Amino acid sequence: xxxxxxxxxxxxxxxxxxxxxxxxxxxxxxxxxxxxxxxxxxxxxxxxxxxxxxxxxxxxxxxxxxxxxxxxxxxxxxxxxxxxxxxxxxxxxxxxxxxxxxxxxxxxxxxxxxxxxxxxxxxxxxxxxxxxxxxxxxxxxxxxxxxxxxxxxxxxxxxxxxxxxxxxxxxxxxxxxxxxxxxxxxxxxxxxxxxxxxxxxxxxxxxxxxxxxxxxxxxxxxxxxxxxxxxxxxxxxxxxxxxxxxxxxxxxxxxxxxxxxxxxxxxxxxxxxxxxxxxxxxxxxxxxxxxxxxxxxxxxxxxxxxxxxxxxxxxxxxxxxxxxxxxxxxxxxxxxxxxxxxxxxxxxx
Amino acid sequence: xxxxxxxxxxxxxxxxxxxxxxxxxxxxxxxxxxxxxxxxxxxxxxxxxxxxxxxxxxxxxxxxxxxxxxxxxxxxxxxxxxxxxxxxxxxxxxxxxxxxxxxxxxxxxxxxxxxxxxxxxxxxxxxxxxxxxxxxxxxxxxxxxxxxxxxxxxxxxxxxxxxxxxxxxxxxxxxxxxxxxxxxxxxxxxxxxxxxxxxxxxxxxxxxxxxxxxxxxxxxxxxxxxxxxxxxxxxxxxxxxxxxxxxx
Numbered sequence: 380x381x382x383x384x385x386x387x388x389x390x391x392x393x394x395x396x397x398x399x400x401x402x403x404x405x406x407x408x409x410x411x412x413x414x415x416x417x418x419x420x421x422x423x424x425x426x427x428x429x430x431x432x433x434x435x436x437x438x439x440x441x442x443x444x445x446x447x448x449x450x451x452x453x454x455x456x457x458x459x460x461x462x463x464x465x466x467x468x469x470x471x472x473x474x475x476x477x478x479x480x481x482x483x484x485x486x487x488x489x490x491x492x493x494x495x496x497x498x499x500x501x502x503x504x505x506x507x508x509x510x511x512x513x514x515x516x517x518x519x520x521x522x523x524x525x526x527x528x529x530x531x532x533x534x535x536x537x538x539x540x541x542x543x544x545x546x547x548x549x550x551x552x553x554x555x556x557x558x559x560x561x562x563x564x565x566x567x568x569x570x571x572x573x574x575x576x577x578x579x580x581x582x583x584x585x586x587x588x589x590x591x592x593x594x595x596x597x598x599x600x601x602x603x604x605x606x607x608x609x610x611x612x613x614x615x616x617x618x619x620x621x622x623x624x625x626x627x628x629x630x631x632x633x634x635x636x637x638x639x640x641x642x643x644x645x646x647x648x649x650x651x652x653x654x655x656x657x658x659x660x661x662x663x664x665x666x667x668x669x670x671x672x673x674x675x676x677x678x679x680x681x682x683x684x685x686x687x688x689x690x691x692x693x694x695x696x697x698x699x700x701x702x703x704x705x706x707x708x709x710x711x712x713x714x715x716x717x718x719x720x721x722x723x724x725x726x727x728x
Numbered sequence: 729x730x731x732x733x734x735x736x737x738x739x740x741x742x743x744x745x746x747x748x749x750x751x752x753x754x755x756x757x758x759x760x761x762x763x764x765x766x767x768x769x770x771x772x773x774x775x776x777x778x779x780x781x782x783x784x785x786x787x788x789x790x791x792x793x794x795x796x797x798x799x800x801x802x803x804x805x806x807x808x809x810x811x812x813x814x815x816x817x818x819x820x821x822x823x824x825x826x827x828x829x830x831x832x833x834x835x836x837x838x839x840x841x842x843x844x845x846x847x848x849x850x851x852x853x854x855x856x857x858x859x860x861x862x863x864x865x866x867x868x869x870x871x872x873x874x875x876x877x878x879x880x881x882x883x884x885x886x887x888x889x890x891x892x893x894x895x896x897x898x899x900x901x902x903x904x905x906x907x908x909x910x911x912x913x914x915x916x917x918x919x920x921x922x923x924x925x926x927x928x929x930x931x932x933x934x935x936x937x938x939x940x941x942x943x944x945x946x947x948x949x950x951x952x953x954x955x956x957x958x959x960x961x962x963x964x965x966x967x968x969x970x971x972x973x974x975x976x
Contacts, residue, residue, distance in 0.1 A: 468806040531789045604841065611827045611838050618825035621786060621818075622887065623810040623842035 386576040388693045394582040396689020397589035398644050402666025403673065403681040404596060405640035410675045411613035412633040413626075415526055415537045418545040420666070423514055423641025424659030425552060428649035430510045432561035437499040441555045442513050443490050446520075450482040453520040457482070460528075482520065489513055503566065507646050511639055518638025519631050521548075526634075530626050545660070552656030560655030563646065585647045592643065593682060600678075609633060613676075665692070665707060672714050674722070684714075735801065737762045737926050738783070738817070738895045743795035745778040745787065752778040754950040755795070760926045760943070762894065765917065767929040767937040767958065769971055770947035776930045777822055779947070780897045783928075784819040785809045799895070814842050816894035822903060824884040828873030832864055835872050835883050839890030850890070857886040860916060878909030885916065889925075896920065897928045902936065914940050934971040938962040946971075 402420060409417040426442055433440040457478040461471055489512060498506060525544045529536065569580035600606040612619040612629040620626065641663070645654060648662065665688050672684025688707055695706040736759035745753035753775035760766040768776050782793040786809055797805040804812050827835050836857055840850045858865035861882045867875065872883050881901055888896055898917065902910040910933070918940040920927055931937035938944055944961040946954035954967065961967050 604837070607830070607834055607838055608841060610830060611834075614827045614829050615825050617786070617821065617823075618827055619838075620809050621784070621813075621821065621825060622838050622891065623813040624838070625808065625810050 383575040384697070386574075388697055389690065390576065390578065390582055392690035392693030393686060394585050394689070395692060396669075396686035397586045398647050398662070399666045399669050399688050400682045400685035401589055401592060401640045401644045401647075402663050403669035403685045404593065404678060405637040406663075406667055406670040407673055407675055407678055407681050408609070408640075409633045409637045410670070412609055413522075413526065413530070413537075413630045414534050416534075416541055416667075416675075417634075417637055418538075418541045418660075418663075419521065419548050420637060420641050421659030421661070421663030422545065422548040422552060422656075423518065423638050424645035424648070424662055425556075425654055425656045426517075426548075426659075427510055427514050427642030427645035428563060428654035428658075429556050429561055429656065430513055431506055431646050431649060432563045432654075434498040434501075434506045434509065435564055436561070437497075439493055440510075440513065442517075443486065443493055445551055445555055446489060446513055446517055447486040449517060449520045449524070450486040453523050454478055454482040456524050456528075481516070485516060503564070507643070510646065511642055514642040515635050515638045518634040518641075522630050522634035527627055527630060530630060549657055549660070556656045558655065560653040560658060561649075562651075562653050563649040565650045581651060588643070588647060592640070593678075596678070605632065661704070668707065668711055668714075671711055671718075674718055734761050736760060736798075737800055738928070739796075739798040740779075740783060741796040741798065743779065743782055743793065743797065745775065745782050746792045746794070747788075747790055751950055752791075753782065756947070756950075756952055758928075758945055758952070758955075760895070760928055762926050763921050763924050764943065765921060765927045765929060765941045766943045766945070767931060767934075767941040768945045768947050769931060769934040769937060769961075769967075771970075772932075773949075774947045775950045776947055777899055780819055780899050780928065780930060781821075783897065784817055785812050786819060786821070810842060813891055813893075816892070817897070818888040818891050818893035818895070819897045820881075820884045820888045820899060820901065822899040824880050826872045826880055826883055826887070829871060831869050832872055832875070832883055833868040835887050836864070836868075836890050839887035840892075843891055853890050853892070857889060860889070860919075861886055876909075877904050878906065878912065881905060881909075881913055882916075885913070893925060895926045895928065897930075899930050900932060901929070902931060902933050910936065934967070935962075938972075 405420055406417055409415055430440040430442045458475065461475060498509065521544060525540055526537065529540065565581055566584040567580035571578050600610055608619070608624045609629055609632055612624055612626070616626065619629065645659065648654065652658070666685065669685035669688050670681045672687065673681030688710065691710060692703055692707045696703040699706065739759040741757050742755040743753060744751065744755055756779055758766065768779065770776055778787070778791070781787045781791070783797050785807060787793055793805065795805070796803050799815055799817060804815065827838065833854065836854055837850050840853050863879060864882055864886055867879065872880065875883065885898070885901070901913050901917070905913065914936055917927060917929065929937055929941060938958045938961055941958040944956065944958045945952050946961070946967060954961070954964070962972070
């Protein structure tokens with residue numbers, strides 16, 4: 380292998396690693412706040428990319444049908460739980476009204492928006508924002524339906540629910556989008572040469588966007604009250620409840636953010652890869668390997684792990700391309716061994 | 729006390745707590761008025777913590793509370809913690825439950841999480857807390873988990889005070905503290921009275937608790953067996969024998 384190939388593989392690895400880093404962040408976030416291993420993370424990659432592709436192809440993004448459907452279901456769940464408690468307390472009218480706005484009116488509003496404007500002609504940033512407007516509420520609704528009723532359950536039970544949600548979303552994805560994948564338009568045709576290495580603008584965009592999202596997340600957690608509230612929930616759930624950070628609110632925030640990160644990861648990979656309804660799962664699993672490097676708790680370690688996964692994948696596709704997935708997922712074993720040897724301090728008072 | 733005819737700010741009526749089939753608290757009725765310090769003494773496992781958690785709405789998920797919790801005359805027993813907190817109840821739990829990997833200041837700021845809407849700045853709140861606990865100001869950038877036991881208790885009390893409570897509930901504030909630090913904590917508690925905050929105190933250290941309190945209840949295996957002015961309770965032979973021990 381000469382330096383040229385080495386450099387190309389490195390560029391490839393870091394670019395993919397940047398995307399895995401976003402997914403790893405989301406997984407760490409959701410797990411530390413809610414103790415849920417968020418398997419459906421991958422579906423947001425596919426759903427996001429396919430929605431963006433539909434917008435760019437001038438078609439109606441069919442994911443909106445799912446949003447409307449899940450919205451109705453969410454409202455019914457809320458109504459049901461309010462009615463069940465009617466013996467103990469009066470019907471929370473305001474809460475139900477809000478729920479109606481959120482789960483019934485908002486999806487219809489999105490539907491109307493999709494029909495009113497010519498999304499094909501819009502700048503890509505606007506298209507991506509509209510895509511987020513569809514997927515983020517979907518993430519929050521899924522939390523409401525599947526996880527909020529059992530927020531106190533054990534990690535294992537939550538994982539099994541997560542598996543269920545994953546398969547349900549996969550099925551719905553196949554039903555809505557069909558088995559074919561799509562690609563989206565490239566962000567840029569620009570490219571440059573640094574020494575012997577051809578640097579594609581595409582890779583630069585992916586790295587810059589990922590890095591700034593990670594930087595943004597850091598600022599969010601470090602500087603804003605909402606970010607601190609999420610961290611606080613991760614550190615001490617009971618303490619968070621006692622200062623009025625509801626488990627539900629924190630869970631909604633975490634799922635909304637995770638859905639956003641998954642969607643953005645999808646839009647980042649979609650110009651280079653054909654993304655289908657089911658592509659996301661394997662990509663998200665690589666993010667999961669990275670998150671494991673961070674012990675599902677540390678954001679910087681998870682990001683470093685993601686770059687490691689990206690590089691490993693890239694070089695193993697050169698040396699042993701048939702085994703590249705095997706090699707990447709085998710990374711979990713030494714990582715777990717290392718973690719179990721070095722940890723073992725539970726210093727919660 | 730001169731506040732005898734004032735309406736109670738917090739009252740429980742026949743409050744029961746059950747964990748599955750185990751009854752932790754049976755029909756507890758207590759009341760406290762603004763600016764008053766009321767203490768509940770009793771042996772381990774008598775249901776003291778359950779009482780506070782039930783008032784706050786913070787029972788663990790397997791716990792079930794029945795009966796009324798009246799805050800300023802309104803029943804709040806079906807409200808979520810967030811709502812009770814917003815109304816003016818705050819609990820400092822026995823285990824402190826601090827955000828150990830966050831700074832002291834972040835802990836305090838999060839205490840005011842429910843208190844942002846009314847144009848109030850948390851900086852004012854922080855200054856208030858720092859004037860009560862000057863040591864926290866020096867250590868405000870330190871991680872809460874690296875503090876000593878007494879300092880942690882100060883952070884926990886400070887965090888609760890940041891929500892601007894009308895009723896502050898303290899669960900074993902002196903637990904695990906050195907006597908000198910304990911005296912400091914009790915000193916602060918006795919000064920809360922001046923700010924109009926009502927304090928509901930649970931203590932193993934009954935002697936210190938009765939000294940700073942106006943009124944007291946004795947809770948034994950889920951029942952309130954005795955109540956009265958703190959001064960009278962401290963003289964009561966039964967209380968002396970069971971909780972205060974012989975004079976040292």
